[in-house]
Amino acid sequence: MSIVRCPLLIGVVGPTATGKTAVGIELAKRIDGEIVSADSMAVYRLMDIGTAKPKPEERQGVAFHLIDVVWPDEEFSVASYRRLALEVISRILSGGKVPILVGGTGLYVKAVVGDLGIPEVPPNRALRERFRAEAESLGNMHLFERLKAVDPVTAGRLHPNDLKRVIRALEVYELSGVPLSQHRSLKCGPGCDVALFGLTMSRQALYKRIEQRVDEQIARGLLDEVKSLLEKGYSPDLPSMKGLGYKQIAGYLRGEFDLDQAIQLIKRDTRRYAKRQFTWFKSDPRIQWIDVEDKSTSEVADEIVTKVKMTGLITEKLGSA
Template sequence: MKKPLLIIVGPTAVGKTEISINIAQKLNGEIISADSMQIYKHMDIGSAKPTLEERAGIPHYLMDEIDPREDFSVVQFQKKAKQYIDLILKKGKIPIIVGGTGLYVNSIIYDIDFTKTISNWEFRNKLEKEVQTYGNEYLHKKLEERDPDAAARIHPNNVKRVIRALEIIENGESIKDFRSALVENPDYNYVLIGLMRDRQELYERINKRVDILIKKGLVEEVKKLISLGLNEEDISMKGLGYKEIIKYLKGMYDFEEAIRILKRDTRRYAKRQITWFKRYDKIKWFNFNEYSSKVQLENDIIKYVEGKLNFI
């Protein structure tokens, strides 16, 4: 029998955290975070990590688990998330994956065997050195020459994805073939929920969130991370909120410019997330703006989930 699984996705600042915790309480669930920044310890403010109080006693896995000096890949996420899904099910509870990192979600709902697409580390190291020497645009131009369609979909600043795309091509595959080869993971009977707000409201929430993160002490958090030996070369410090503040602290931006860029880039990231999640055929969207209260929204989600899954 397939394992039941609830997945809740949506763009940053849409309101996934509060809704997912409330639903977990009502469905006797536990949460697995699918957020590439919340996995790291000490990175609480910039990643908008829920506090212990906000988690309301609901266990959250893949949150606060990795030292920010370490890299954490989608391969590691897939392995750990599957282990936690089994653990939660053995406890007689409902596993709920919540987050906005599309690659992490893909690694669970699709039957991806990463051992068949192992990175060529020598090739990857070569590309990383080229980025450091010549910049992001140089590497993106390389991808454009080899696969224009893939280059059109990947922003030049998303260096990790540009490198991954070039690795796939180097292994003799095309990005199109790699995407079309994706098949659903036969292990799970999953329900995929997408949370949405009207675009203007979402962007206003993003701008407000950035202001709140600054008031909570984002600059101080970045200073503390730097004191621990982290810098802009660490993968964890390339995340939104961290890279902009590092540049401000190094005198590359003034404070107002750093905040403006952070708000702009977060809005752009949310737009890319929406585009990514709209690719999912089985996703059921719920728009906050169509409900007069969060309770109504949560009740509708629960009703939908109960009609789809076999564990309730």
């Protein structure tokens, strides 16, 4: 049966290795959804094995967004993510589908579904000095035109020579990813309701999954992936190259420790990361937790659909095939 929906975003969050992506794919197939990744490492191109991106054939025809966005040496901030995520979510909703936010990067999830009514954007002295230098070398109109491009509403009420306010508006946009004019009305998409689900399991089971995943990544060629990145000139000091798996394998390739030590470090650091993720998401009372330890991916997806139906946000259209 087809499903009639209110404007809705569903979030599938939780620690690494709990099966979020697989559940997201099954859920998308059931409710005509598209996946919006909330993984700070999946945004990087050329980094596939260590980030556990699903292969095209594993996506089963489900559309994925915000993976392979930038090269490993490009800057990509939470503000950048929020700006792109809100644009993608709005497009998905406009197309009559359900955006499914899937990932374990807490800041990314919060950027989309957190309390963003009037975010505090503290002054950034270095950024302001950079803007002032641009105004001195290129003129006030240069900054004003930049503001018009990203926040025409605010630009429309400012004079080009009101440099202080022009710089502040640019600063807010640069640091938050949201135009100053939209801060008071920012929502998750146009009138979008949010249902958040967290996947969990016993610590023993989770740690076993983490160890299995790391072993699988090594078998799939993580060593060659990191070696290829280094050969392409990507520095091990880049933020992207300090991600789990990449940092430790790069250390092995530089002779800092042997391969077995590198693998054990990946497993240890991933366990620690999973613990931090769980702590982060547990602080959000909106998340409905599902113990997935003894459930199949399909069973978890069905449970999420059932729980959302109970809220009245989705209903089945009677009489449909």
